[in-house]
Amino acid sequence: MAAVPLRRREGFRALLWLSPWLVGFGVFFAYPLLATVYFSFFNYDLFSLKFNGLANYRYFLQDERAWLSIGNTAWLVVVMVPAQVLFALGVAQLVTKLKSGVGFFRTLFYLPSLVPVTAGTVAFVFLLNPATGPVNRILALAGISGPDWFGDKDWSKPGLTLLAMWGVGNVMVIFLAALLDVPKHLYEAAAIDGAGAWRQFRSITLPTIRPVLMFSAVTGVIYTLQYFTQAMIASRVAAGVTDAPGTSFVPGYPEMSTLTLPQWLFQTGFRDYAMGYACVLALVLFAASMVFTLVLLRQFRGFEEVAE
Amino acid sequence: MRFVPLAAAGLAVLTLAACTAGKEGGPALGSQSKPSGTAPTALPAASIELWHGFSADSEVKAFTDAIAGFNQKYPQIKVKLVKGVQDEQITQAVRGGRPPDVASSFTTDSVATWCKSGVFQDLNPVIKQDGVDLSGLPPVVNDYTQYEGKRCVMPLLTDAYGLYYNKALMKGKQPPKTLSELTKLAKELTVRDPDGTIKVAGFIPSGQYYENTAGHWSAMVGAKWTNPDGTSAIGSDPAWKTLLNWQKELIDWYGYANLDKFRKSLGDEFSGKHPFYQGKVAMGIDGEWRVAMIANEAPKLDYGTAPMPVDDAKPDLYGSGFTAGTVIGVPKGAKNPEAAWALVKYLTTDTGALVTLANAIRNVPTTKAALESPELKKDEHFQTFLDIFANPKTSTIPAHVNSVFNQEALQGFVTSWEKGSVKDLDAGLKGVDKTIDAKFKLSGG
Numbered sequence: 001m002a003a004v005p006l007r008r009r010e011g012f013r014a015l016l017w018l019s020p021w022l023v024g025f026g027v028f029f030a031y032p033l034l035a036t037v038y039f040s041f042f043n044y045d046l047f048s049l050k051f052n053g054l055a056n057y058r059y060f061l062q063d064e065r066a067w068l069s070i071g072n073t074a075w076l077v078v079v080m081v082p083a084q085v086l087f088a089l090g091v092a093q094l095v096t097k098l099k100s101g102v103g104f105f106r107t108l109f110y111l112p113s114l115v116p117v118t119a120g121t122v123a124f125v126f127l128l129n130p131a132t133g134p135v136n137r138i139l140a141l142a143g144i145s146g147p148d149w150f151g152d153k154d155w156s157k158p159g160l161t162l163l164a165m166w167g168v169g170n171v172m173v174i175f176l177a178a179l180l181d182v183p184k185h186l187y188e189a190a191a192i193d194g195a196g197a198w199r200q201f202r203s204i205t206l207p208t209i210r211p212v213l214m215f216s217a218v219t220g221v222i223y224t225l226q227y228f229t230q231a232m233i234a235s236r237v238a239a240g241v242t243d244a245p246g247t248s249f250v251p252g253y254p255e256m257s258t259l260t261l262p263q264w265l266f267q268t269g270f271r272d273y274a275m276g277y278a279c280v281l282a283l284v285l286f287a288a289s290m291v292f293t294l295v296l297l298r299q300f301r302g303f304e305e306v307a308e
Numbered sequence: 309m310r311f312v313p314l315a316a317a318g319l320a321v322l323t324l325a326a327c328t329a330g331k332e333g334g335p336a337l338g339s340q341s342k343p344s345g346t347a348p349t350a351l352p353a354a355s356i357e358l359w360h361g362f363s364a365d366s367e368v369k370a371f372t373d374a375i376a377g378f379n380q381k382y383p384q385i386k387v388k389l390v391k392g393v394q395d396e397q398i399t400q401a402v403r404g405g406r407p408p409d410v411a412s413s414f415t416t417d418s419v420a421t422w423c424k425s426g427v428f429q430d431l432n433p434v435i436k437q438d439g440v441d442l443s444g445l446p447p448v449v450n451d452y453t454q455y456e457g458k459r460c461v462m463p464l465l466t467d468a469y470g471l472y473y474n475k476a477l478m479k480g481k482q483p484p485k486t487l488s489e490l491t492k493l494a495k496e497l498t499v500r501d502p503d504g505t506i507k508v509a510g511f512i513p514s515g516q517y518y519e520n521t522a523g524h525w526s527a528m529v530g531a532k533w534t535n536p537d538g539t540s541a542i543g544s545d546p547a548w549k550t551l552l553n554w555q556k557e558l559i560d561w562y563g564y565a566n567l568d569k570f571r572k573s574l575g576d577e578f579s580g581k582h583p584f585y586q587g588k589v590a591m592g593i594d595g596e597w598r599v600a601m602i603a604n605e606a607p608k609l610d611y612g613t614a615p616m617p618v619d620d621a622k623p624d625l626y627g628s629g630f631t632a633g634t635v636i637g638v639p640k641g642a643k644n645p646e647a648a649w650a651l652v653k654y655l656t657t658d659t660g661a662l663v664t665l666a667n668a669i670r671n672v673p674t675t676k677a678a679l680e681s682p683e684l685k686k687d688e689h690f691q692t693f694l695d696i697f698a699n700p701k702t703s704t705i706p707a708h709v710n711s712v713f714n715q716e717a718l719q720g721f722v723t724s725w726e727k728g729s730v731k732d733l734d735a736g737l738k739g740v741d742k743t744i745d746a747k748f749k750l751s752g753g
Contacts, residue, residue: 043752046403047425050752059750064743131573151572240576250716255723270396272713273421277750 033286040279056277066281068256069264070288072157076227076260077292080161081220085213088168092175106176113169121233124163125150150238153257160230160258171216178212179205214300221292225285228266231258261285337429337638337645353384354647356409359401361634362669363392370668374661378654385647398639402427407639409648412464416452416632417715419461420707428460428637434649435459440657444676446697448704453635455707462656465671466633467595468693468702469524471617475610477508477590483614485626487528487554490591490617494558497590504563506570511591513558514567515722518577519594522718523705525551527630529619533706533714538748542718543741549733550619552725559726580605596693600670613692615699628701629693633674672697709751710744717743 015022040057043050060066091109098105112120127133128149136146147155186204195203206213232251239253251267252259261281269278358375362368368391375387390408395418398411411428422428435442442450449463473483477497484490494510501507514520526533531547534540542548559567574588575581578601583589585606593616602609618625636655638648655661662678665671667685672693678684679694686694696702708714721730721740730736 043750045421045425045751046399047427052750052752055750059746062746250720256720270400272710272747272751273399273425274750 088171110169355386359393412636423455461635461637540744629696
């Protein structure tokens with residue numbers, strides 16, 4: 001008979017120990033999520049709240065710019081994230097193979113990630129300026145006529161991808177640690193069995209660094225779904241719009257090619273004050289993150305089974 | 309599955325920021341019992357905060373000078389000025405329950421939203437209480453400072469838009485009065501290399517060039533933005549088609565690619581490298597404030613000003629133009645609404661204050677008395693804009709809850725149109741209507 005109160009007491013104690021997390025979960029996750037769902041059924045301009053049923057959702061289906069921004073965000077997830085991960089992995093591989101100057105190159109590749117995002121983005125727009133930037137001048141020396149980068153809707157996202165690859169230092173350092181962690185004797189054994197560089201990479205390196213790869217892919221996807229600052233700044237600098245009172249700025253220059261879903265959400269909520277509709281966009285973003293994350297986790301699980 | 313909560317938490321922060329409720333605060337304007345009489349000293353001592361959009365040193369100084377005049381009248385009221393404020397900051401401060409006592413905006417874009425949602429207090433009760441006479445305001449100014457019967461802001465100064473032309477490049481020719489004259493002259497004044505590279509443009513017809521917005525241009529053809537019920541009139545008013553067809557013809561004459569390359573090679577609009585100063589552009593649409601800028605940045609420039617050229621079929625529009633201005637009001641929750649209203653009233657109705665500000669910033673004052681004041685500095689260039697402002701046909705973008713959204717929808721369409729991506733103009737303009745009306749419906753229109 002004494003076991004029940006004891007268990008109850010233990011349960012209570014467990015709850016007590018868990019309470020900081022529970023409070024955090026409630027305040028920072030459960031409440032905002034529920035509130036977002038709730039407000040998505042209302043016409044809410046921050047002052048008055050009026051129930052409007054599914055009108056916000058119906059509007060979403062016909063909002064061309066929302067779909068454009070989803071397309072742009074998807075492009076970044078599909079192209080920019082793999083480019084970042086592969087580039088970081090490649091750089092980390094190279095650095096491990098260096099005979100000397102490891103410290104120097106490690107620092108060199110890591111440094112860009114210390115540059116503030118805003119400064120880095122502004123610098124990149126100037127570097128890639130079609131008329132005065134050094135990149136196109138160097139391309140011109142090689143006889144290539146460089147693109148208009150942030151002024152051309154087909155090149156603005158590749159420009160942002162270059163920027164992301166440049167700032168890949170954090171991921172590279174993690175990959176570097178993971179690569180150095182791969183037991184040397186496995187490579188030696190494989191070499192004796194006649195495995196070439198590619199075979200060694202596929203059968204030893206990749207399976208060993210798999211958790212790190214998964215971590216960087218998942219965090220990369222989540223980060224990219226929320227991609228905001230770089231796109232906003234690059235489009236502003238390229239469009240030549242100053243942030244002066246009286247000027248209204250439309251993100252997405254040129255021709256909506258850099259408009260990402262979080263920017264449209266921000267614009268809708270905090271410029272148009274259509275908070276109810278912004279909540280619908282937030283829920284779409286939330287659902288997209290869940291789907292991408294689940295797909296990635298499943299992919300990697302499959303990969304793990306094959307590897308074993 | 310460890311990453312699922314991580315993903316969720318990341319977005320939760322985003323959504324938390326997006327969706328939480330606001331609060332009330334401060335006594336409403338006109339709800340307090342009025343001190344007997346209207347003597348300035350009847351108001352209790354207070355210290356109030358005014359947020360404005362001006363940021364250049366000369367402008368800030370002009371504003372400070374105007375406040376000094378107020379302090380002579382109301383020595384017991386201290387005014388703290390905060391410069392460089394944008395509309396979003398005002399709305400968010402009101403929402404956060406810490407609004408300034410007085411706030412001013414450079415644009416009229418937010419007026420409808422502010423009036424409708426109550427971000428700014430309705431001034432009608434105190435206007436009536438104090439017997440302020442608003443009959444001296446032109447109808448267009450009356451329009452852009454109120455929405456659905458609520459007057460939540462007062463006009464402070466205003467901008468008027470017209471045509472600037474470089475006299476040296478014009479070689480004695482008169483400024484164009486109609487769109488076809490503009491096209492003809494623009495072609496004559498353009499200097500091009502045989503390969504089409506533009507050296508000097510007679511007129512840049514691109515909607516992406518500086519002040520060439522659909523809003524400013526609408527005055528040239530008398531185009532209507534909205535129907536009386538708030539829905540879009542863009543697809544049904546033939547004036548827009550006239551405007552866009554005129555624009556496209558000139559763009560095609562230059563070649564879009566040539567014009568685009570030329571436009572991207574030009575200096576910043578708000579710097580001494582403005583192409584108009586450098587003789588790279590012969591004619592352009594600009595605001596009256598350019599007069600003061602030219603005096604500072606290119607004092608040797610030999611130029612003239614004129615009203616905008618107008619639709620050939622509507623010659624009676626000539627002399628009018630586009631206007632929109634700076635507005636000022638008392639936000640909801642202001643701590644000292646009575647003192648705030650005293651300041652707003654002073655700045656917007658006192659002829660001395662308006663003329664001081666107008667002379668320093670070279671903007672157009674809004675009241676009849678200030679326009680006629682002998683103290684108002686005038687020269688031939690500035691006079692053009694005073695006349696445009698006074699013209700009864702001069703128009704503005706009417707107050708609309710989605711004003712900025714509507715302008716962007718049309719501007720985005722103009723960009724695609726001039727590029728040649730739009731095949732059917734009628735269908736395209738109907739599409740703009742659809743976008744605007746869907747949004748209007750969503751906003752509860």
